[in-house]
Amino acid sequence: MDAYRLADAQVVLPRLRAGDPAAQEALFRAFEAPVYNLARRICRTTEDAEDVLQETFLEVFRSIGQFRGDGSLWGWVRTVASSKALMRLRRNKYRVTDELNDEIGPTRGEDTALRMDLEAALERLPETSRAVVWLHDVEGYTHEEIASMMDRTVSFSKSQLARAHARLRRWLGEEVSV
Amino acid sequence: MTHLSVEQLLATREPGLEPGVKALRDHLQECPVCQAERDRLAQRVARLKALPALRPGRDHFGAIRLQAARERRARGLRRIAIGTVALAAAVTLAVALGKQMAPAERTLVNPELAEIMGRSRQLERALAGFDQDRAVINGRAVGITSSLEDRLARLDRQIEVVDLMNAEGRQQAMIKLWRERVGLLDALVDVHLTGARYVGF
Numbered sequence: 001m002d003a004y005r006l007a008d009a010q011v012v013l014p015r016l017r018a019g020d021p022a023a024q025e026a027l028f029r030a031f032e033a034p035v036y037n038l039a040r041r042i043c044r045t046t047e048d049a050e051d052v053l054q055e056t057f058l059e060v061f062r063s064i065g066q067f068r069g070d071g072s073l074w075g076w077v078r079t080v081a082s083s084k085a086l087m088r089l090r091r092n093k094y095r096v097t098d099e100l101n102d103e104i105g106p107t108r109g110e111d112t113a114l115r116m117d118l119e120a121a122l123e124r125l126p127e128t129s130r131a132v133v134w135l136h137d138v139e140g141y142t143h144e145e146i147a148s149m150m151d152r153t154v155s156f157s158k159s160q161l162a163r164a165h166a167r168l169r170r171w172l173g174e175e176v177s178v
Numbered sequence: 179m180t181h182l183s184v185e186q187l188l189a190t191r192e193p194g195l196e197p198g199v200k201a202l203r204d205h206l207q208e209c210p211v212c213q214a215e216r217d218r219l220a221q222r223v224a225r226l227k228a229l230p231a232l233r234p235g236r237d238h239f240g241a242i243r244l245q246a247a248r249e250r251r252a253r254g255l256r257r258i259a260i261g262t263v264a265l266a267a268a269v270t271l272a273v274a275l276g277k278q279m280a281p282a283e284r285t286l287v288n289p290e291l292a293e294i295m296g297r298s299r300q301l302e303r304a305l306a307g308f309d310q311d312r313a314v315i316n317g318r319a320v321g322i323t324s325s326l327e328d329r330l331a332r333l334d335r336q337i338e339v340v341d342l343m344n345a346e347g348r349q350q351a352m353i354k355l356w357r358e359r360v361g362l363l364d365a366l367v368d369v370h371l372t373g374a375r376y377v378g379f
Contacts, residue, residue, distance in 0.1 A: 019250050021243055021328065028239050033231055040232040050234055054242050061246045118225050137223045143192075162185035165219065169184070174218050 009073045016064045028057055031074060035081045038139065041122070042085040042131045044092070052088055056081040079149075082135060086149055089127050121171040129164035132157055182212045187219055240324065247327035248305070251334055288349050294356040301363035308370040319369050326366050333359055 015023035032053070039052035059080050067076050122130060128150075135141045135149070136157070143157040150157070168174075182190070182202060190202050206212050333355060340351045 019246075019331070021247070021324075024243060024246060025239060028242065032238075033233055036234045037231045046235065049232075050238065053234060054238055054245070057238075057242045058245055058249070061242075062249065118222075119229060122226070122229070133226070138227050158185065158188070162183070162188055165188065165222070166184045168222060169218070172222070174222070 010069075013064070013067075013069065013073075016061070019061070024057075024061055027060070027073075027077075031077050034074070035077065038078065038081050038134070039085045039088075041134045041138070042082075042127070043088055044127060048088050048092070049085075052081065052084045055084045059084065078139065082139070082141070082149055086131060089131060092127075116171050118168070118172065121168050124171065125164055125167060129160045129167070132160040133164045133168075136161055181209065182206065182215070184219075187212065187216055190216070191219075244323055244327060247324075247331055251327070251330055252302075288353070291349065291353050291356060294353060294360055297360050298356060298363060301360065301367055304367050305363065305370070308367075319372065323366060323369050326362055326369070330359065330362050330366075333362065 012023045012026055016027060035056050036049060036053045039056070040046065040049035043049045043052060056077070060077055063080075067073065116124070122133070125133065131150075132146055135146050136143065141149075143154045143161075146157040147154045182205060186202050187206075189196065189199050190206055192199070206216060337352070337355050337359070340348060340355060343351075
């Protein structure tokens, strides 16, 4: 997916490498929304997502010299944003509680068919699962790529995705009796 | 009859053919229950992709631009510092070897220049303190700060160029540029102090 293509990227790139503020702003305006959306879908709070947004663009401006242009600029920016968002998850202390919850299985509330909308259900997922769902199903990363970004195994990524879908299915009231 | 689990259904959606997946796909072709489940999964993914894009509550570019300019300036300063140390080492070596040096090189560590550079370092530290506090400044102050940061970036490039020159008058040019730099840094500190006070009261 390269829906967020920066117009005349080849013209902007040399100016970005020279630290031109106008080029930096053009890049920011082109990718601000998708970067924030990705960060917000992965992080728990808007504050975290805003920090990820800032960290992403600072990293992009710092490292633009390393972008060789063999892939899409958005693809590269998105990878930086994903890494920053996952790094934020690792840093946050509530991750520990989150993973513990993940291990103890569904709560009483989950067993009853409580219908909620997709937005609320996604928000309710444990952070790691939500990150995997978003990166795999929406951003289109493979399990290999997700495993590499999360520093985990491919089977970890696959099992997180399966768990997340099982929960979403239940919470969205999609279960049917067979 | 056993139907496919969510994990197995997901496996059938992955590209390629891992061991065991062919059997799962064969089952899927025959089983209407699993086909319905697969369709629900596909719909769920489509709905995830169609969720509305979330947007930040405010514009972050001003803060990012300032930080990027500061980092760029710090990198430029490091390059100047390294260049100065290297040149000083070369001068020391040349003097030790008894070689005749150009007057400009011999007077590299001019006390006046050293003092101005020291003042510049002090102001940089003060500014770094403001950065750490992440003091909120008003919109007008952001505009002034951006303009000052841009001028500083241009000035640092000039300093880098002059620093590489070996011409007579280099020392005076450096003193002039570093004075100008201290002036800009002073102005930046003022903006932060005024901005912080504006927010605080």
